[in-house]
Amino acid sequence: MTDNARARKLADRIQVVVAETLDRRIKDPRLGFVTITDARVTGDLREATVFYTVYGDEEERAASAAALESAKGVLRSEVGRQTGVRFTPSLAFVPDALPDNARTIEDLLDRARAKDAEVREVSTGKTYAAGADPYRKAEDEAADDTDGAAAE
Secondary structure, rough: OOOOOHHHHHHHHHHHHHHHHHOOOOOOOOOOOOEEEEEEEEOOOOEEEEEEEEEEHHOOOOOOOOEEHHHHHHHHHHHHHOOOOOOOOOOEEEEEOOHHHHHHHHHHHHHHHHHHHHHHHHHHHOOOOOOOOOOOHHHHHHHHHHHHHHHH
16 A cells, blocks of 8 residues: 655655755766756655756756766665665656746747737737627617618
């Protein structure tokens, strides 16, 4: 039986421990501006996936991924020491796709803004085909009825 609350708490603690250890103990020059964005632990608490982002180009991302892989043992031992669980979960580092998704959404929003501006520019100075208010109202129908009665 799995305890999801315990797995969440352990994942949160792993995220904090890994981030602090990267900041204080790991002095690898390949390690760039790494941000630990999330951590997830399996239900049996045996495996932890740590999501990270790296500020920089593709070369810096690859170097940071190699640095994280080489520091995996130190990070795992620090996680075991600070969490106090019976079995220290194995760590897997996965680049977070969130920045790429956010960039894609921003591009789509920029295109939508450009299309809206284009439509706004085309519609400037134009009028409605049926007038400002194309809907019938009760007083308009009453006026139509009196005009029709007078014409007969």
